[in-house]
Amino acid sequence: MRLLIQIIAIAMLTTLAAGSAGGQEANYSREGADTCLSCHEDEVTLALFRGAHAVPTDPNGPFGHGQLQCEACHGPGGDHAARVRRGQERPPITVRFGADSATSVEMQNDACLGCHTPDMGFGWHGNDHDMNEVACADCHTSHAASDPVLATATQPEVCFDCHQQQRTQMLKPYAHPVRQGKMDCSGCHSPHGATSEWQFARQTLNQTCFDCHAEKRGPYLWEHAPVAEDCGNCHDPHGSNYPGMLSMRGPMLCQSCHSQEGHPSVPASSDGLPSGTPSGFMLGQNCMNCHSQVHGSNHPSGSRLMR
Ligand code: HEC
Ligand code: HEC
Ligand code: HEC
Ligand code: HEC
Ligand code: HEC
Ligand code: HEC
Ligand code: HEC
Ligand code: HEC
Ligand code: HEC
Ligand code: HEC
Structure with missing residues (x-):
């Protein structure tokens, strides 16, 4: 029911969004999310509407007044959404996220940084994750009610995906209570990057420990x-x-x-x-x-x- 109301709210805003979005260079879809949802109405796509990005009253969010909705993240989708003749291939969406995407990591991340640069601090550019082409979307899930990497109990699993060695160590008999869901990696690390080595949450290793000890x-x-x-x-x-x-x-x-x-x-x-x-x-x-x-x-x- 809530979802329906949100979709109606979106529909009301769509005309405005399309109006301000229809720039000359970039070909945005005519009706924003409505256009996209006419083909993409699977559960994963719709889960976006339960998350932080679909709040129609947030002026800075993708669904705020005059914003680009789906295309705020996925880029102009006019060509992708247009009717294609039989036998013709549908042009891909401008920004597709994920490991098997043809979109460069830089372009994926720019889509998020357009709104989130102020949240990233000084650390992001040039840090180990940025340098190794780890995408925002490798850690963050946008089409979900809550993003697993932001919750203590579910965060480590996201990190273990790439950091297998730490998974093994955390299973040893004497370890911080991470596998018990009481502590997460960001208790000690700033995965967005930091001025310290090892991306410590504080300036040095010892200062990081003193936070709790x-x-x-x-x-x-x-x-x-x-x-x-x-x-x-x-x-x-x-x-x-x-x-x-x-x-x-x-x-x-x-x-x-x-x-x-x-x-x-x-x-x-x-x-x-x-x-x-x-x-x-x-x-x-x-x-x-x-x-x-x-x-x-x-x-x-x-x-x-x-x-
Ligand atoms: C007319 C139907 C249609 C419309 C409208 C449409 N899409 Fe798509 N979209 C598709 C199809 C079909 C694919 C799968 C393409 C493929 O497999 O090559 C796709 C793929 C995608 C993908 C990549 C996922 C994948 O599996 O390849 C994204 C992201 C996406 N669309 C977003 C959007 C957005 C955002 C909009 C609105 C601007 C939109 N689409 C509008 C039909 C549509
Ligand atoms: C149009 C602007 C905009 C774009 C583009 C955007 N965001 Fe957001 N994002 C917001 C706003 C507004 C919020 C909610 C307010 C806040 O928490 O700052 C938010 C919240 C978040 C949060 C906190 C979520 C929560 O559950 O508390 C994360 C994480 C996030 N965004 C990641 C991303 C990622 C990753 C991308 C790219 C795939 C992205 N954002 C693209 C505007 C945007
Ligand atoms: C290596 C994993 C990782 C990557 C890559 C990553 N993040 Fe995060 N992000 C996190 C974690 C973990 C948190 C929670 C931090 C905490 O608990 O202190 C977070 C928090 C956030 C928040 C919420 C901040 C707040 O103060 O509420 C936003 C917004 C965000 N990230 C955006 C991004 C964007 C944009 C990118 C890409 C440029 C990105 N993240 C890349 C792991 C990551
Ligand atoms: C905040 C940025 C953001 C917004 C807004 C957004 N998406 Fe996404 N979308 C993503 C990210 C990131 C992924 C990768 C999976 C994930 O994080 O959930 C994704 C994945 C998808 C996929 C699956 C594609 C694949 O590669 O398998 C489709 C389809 C899609 N989005 C369509 C849409 C539609 C339609 C809308 C508007 C209703 C929309 N997205 C709005 C960021 C966004
Ligand atoms: C039975 C008690 C006892 C045990 C067990 C013990 N120590 Fe000591 N240790 C002392 C005492 C008493 C002194 C002071 C000696 C002095 O002031 O001359 C001392 C002094 C020292 C010093 C100061 C330097 C020196 O030689 O005076 C060091 C270093 C040291 N111990 C290391 C160790 C290490 C390493 C072990 C384990 C292999 C150990 N101790 C086990 C009683 C013990
Ligand atoms: C109690 C603090 C603490 C927690 C919690 C923690 N780390 Fe660390 N991490 C460290 C310290 C200290 C180092 C420095 C080098 C070392 O001791 O391995 C480090 C180093 C690392 C490195 C670099 C190791 C290398 O050899 O290149 C990675 C990757 C890492 N941690 C990932 C994680 C992940 C993933 C988690 C969550 C599952 C996590 N850490 C939780 C303290 C912590
Ligand atoms: C998509 C893969 C991926 C994910 C997911 C990921 N990382 Fe990493 N991480 C890397 C790569 C690649 C490096 C650089 C090479 C290395 O040290 O292994 C790295 C490096 C690190 C380092 C070492 C930094 C240094 O200065 O040496 C830490 C600490 C770290 N990651 C923590 C985390 C935490 C915490 C999370 C989860 C919030 C996480 N990573 C999620 C791929 C990932
Ligand atoms: C990484 C190296 C290192 C380790 C491991 C280490 N120590 Fe020390 N310890 C030192 C140094 C360096 C000093 C200072 C020596 C000095 O000032 O002459 C010191 C000083 C001491 C002193 C005082 C000595 C004095 O002359 O007054 C004692 C006692 C001591 N250590 C015991 C221990 C015990 C017990 C352990 C094991 C739990 C241990 N140390 C492990 C390096 C180490
Ligand atoms: C975010 C909080 C936090 C940070 C930061 C932190 N710890 Fe802990 N530490 C804990 C908790 C929680 C426990 C478990 C206490 C318990 O079980 O009673 C613990 C336990 C320990 C223990 C005792 C283990 C045992 O078996 O008795 C050691 C040793 C320890 N930490 C070392 C460190 C070191 C070294 C650092 C810095 C690299 C660090 N901690 C950073 C929260 C933290
Ligand atoms: C010279 C070796 C040494 C260094 C360096 C060291 N510790 Fe320890 N630590 C020990 C020993 C030995 C124990 C006792 C283990 C046991 O109970 O079996 C211990 C126990 C602990 C405990 C659990 C019991 C308690 O006393 O609370 C914590 C927490 C802890 N250390 C934190 C730290 C922190 C934080 C640092 C850095 C500021 C640090 N340690 C540096 C040797 C060291």
């Missing part, structure tokens, strides 16, 4: 240098096989930077073993049993990150 920001009286430098020194934020999303198991992780010589791997004599024998305490268990404040310490005598 503010308590790790410090400042600490006693910093642990690799923490201040890069959380990725010890964590795999896409997922890992080790508790705490660590990139390696406890002692190995620490020993990838800290020498096994001297302290603490070879203590004088803890558990009654002869001096020089590696302590079971050190080998079998974790450095964090004693150095519990790996992210930094604020205790006056916490220089060894033990309290």
Whole structure:
């Protein structure tokens, strides 16, 4: 019923749209959406009317007063919509979206950028997605009541389509709660591009983490240098096989930077073993049993990150 009302509203606006659209160079259809819908009335096409783009009262939307309706995105469709003689081929629509489209990605994206340049920030042009010819429509679905890439629970699936490696990592036993639908990729990334590397949502990797893990920001009286430098020194934020999303198991992780010589791997004599024998305490268990404040310490005598 709502759909019907919308279509009637569109019909009323159509004459105006066609009037202002009928420029000399570009051949727009005579009756806008009505023309298109006379042939395209399948469910997918009609789903557009349940989405954000079909609001007739939005002056900036494709269906706002005097706008070009379908052709605001698909480009002038007059030739495409015209009657064709038998045996003659129908000229293709000016802008067709999607991976198997003959329309260049640049032209597809320009159709959207005509209205959305202000939403894109500085990052888009030249970012990894733009440079690799990823189209707006590769991530965004326009003919739908709601666009899956904008909802936390459905966004990752859109990204996994191209980023298979991250799909695998997210399935590991210790990962951010993305597969549970509680977090999405744009919690950490700005897929429209950013001034940082890896398209981080914030200026640096660490600042991105602090958005949600503010308590790790410090400042600490006693910093642990690799923490201040890069959380990725010890964590795999896409997922890992080790508790705490660590990139390696406890002692190995620490020993990838800290020498096994001297302290603490070879203590004088803890558990009654002869001096020089590696302590079971050190080998079998974790450095964090004693150095519990790996992210930094604020205790006056916490220089060894033990309290
Ligand atoms: C007279 C019927 C007719 C009208 C009017 C018409 N189309 Fe089409 N359109 C077709 C046909 C048939 C195809 C499939 C062409 C093909 O397969 O080569 C098509 C294909 C398309 C496609 C590409 C999808 C595909 O499967 O190839 C788009 C997008 C499209 N039309 C949009 C529009 C828009 C926008 C309008 C209005 C400006 C419009 N059409 C008007 C008949 C029509
Ligand atoms: C005629 C102008 C116009 C064109 C062309 C246009 N949009 Fe929009 N778009 C709007 C308006 C207006 C809104 C609703 C207001 C807003 O959210 O800014 C909107 C909303 C959106 C939203 C938010 C949707 C939501 O559900 O909240 C997305 C995403 C979007 N557009 C993507 C696109 C893409 C991708 C294209 C190209 C295929 C495109 N737009 C073409 C004007 C346009
Ligand atoms: C790699 C996937 C991807 C591509 C490519 C992409 N977007 Fe988006 N877009 C997103 C995501 C994810 C969001 C939601 C951002 C968020 O949650 O912070 C979004 C949000 C939006 C919004 C809504 C912004 C708002 O503030 O509500 C608009 C409009 C939009 N995109 C338009 C475009 C246009 C136009 C293009 C092409 C020039 C494009 N997008 C390309 C993933 C993408
Ligand atoms: C906001 C931009 C926008 C508007 C307005 C719009 N479309 Fe589309 N259209 C798209 C995009 C993007 C796709 C690719 C699939 C998707 O995102 O849902 C598409 C896909 C299609 C397809 C399927 C083509 C294919 O390649 O399989 C048809 C047919 C179509 N549109 C017709 C229309 C008609 C008819 C109207 C007007 C009633 C219209 N579109 C309005 C952006 C738009
Ligand atoms: C908790 C933060 C976080 C979340 C959530 C996140 N990422 Fe990342 N992503 C990172 C960090 C940090 C890097 C930097 C390099 C690395 O550690 O792999 C990165 C790098 C990447 C890269 C570049 C990797 C490369 O080696 O070229 C891609 C692609 C990527 N992420 C995609 C995704 C996708 C898709 C999602 C959602 C399923 C996602 N990310 C969710 C933090 C995150
Ligand atoms: C149509 C395919 C496609 C989709 C969909 C897609 N990407 Fe990408 N993405 C790419 C390509 C291609 C690159 C550049 C090459 C690479 O690093 O793999 C890239 C690169 C990236 C990078 C690395 C940027 C850098 O600076 O190294 C991140 C992060 C990323 N994408 C996140 C996302 C997120 C988040 C989504 C979903 C919202 C998404 N992508 C959807 C194709 C895609
Ligand atoms: C958008 C919010 C958000 C961002 C940004 C974020 N995280 Fe998280 N992080 C979470 C949530 C939610 C959890 C799960 C907490 C829980 O399960 O109690 C979590 C858990 C963790 C855990 C603990 C895992 C465990 O098994 O105990 C680590 C480690 C972690 N994040 C590291 C990072 C790093 C490193 C970054 C930056 C690259 C980052 N996070 C960015 C939200 C975020
Ligand atoms: C020197 C290695 C190292 C660095 C660098 C590091 N962490 Fe950790 N992180 C750990 C260890 C070890 C654990 C404990 C894992 C466990 O509980 O098994 C941990 C646990 C966590 C946890 C979950 C438990 C808790 O304490 O809340 C979060 C969240 C976390 N780290 C976030 C971060 C953030 C954010 C950064 C960057 C500012 C960072 N880590 C840098 C080693 C590190
Ligand atoms: C990426 C390399 C790296 C990793 C991994 C790492 N550290 Fe460190 N750690 C450092 C650096 C660099 C310093 C600063 C050394 C200095 O200032 O002389 C440091 C300092 C320390 C200190 C204080 C030393 C002092 O002289 O006061 C302790 C204790 C420590 N680390 C324990 C650990 C533990 C426990 C782990 C495993 C959870 C670990 N570290 C993992 C690089 C690392
Ligand atoms: C049984 C408790 C204990 C365990 C387990 C332990 N440490 Fe320590 N560690 C200490 C004590 C006590 C000191 C202080 C020694 C000093 O001040 O002379 C220390 C000092 C350090 C220092 C400072 C530099 C130095 O040599 O004095 C580093 C680095 C360090 N430990 C790394 C590690 C690493 C890496 C592990 C795991 C392989 C580990 N510790 C396991 C008790 C422990």
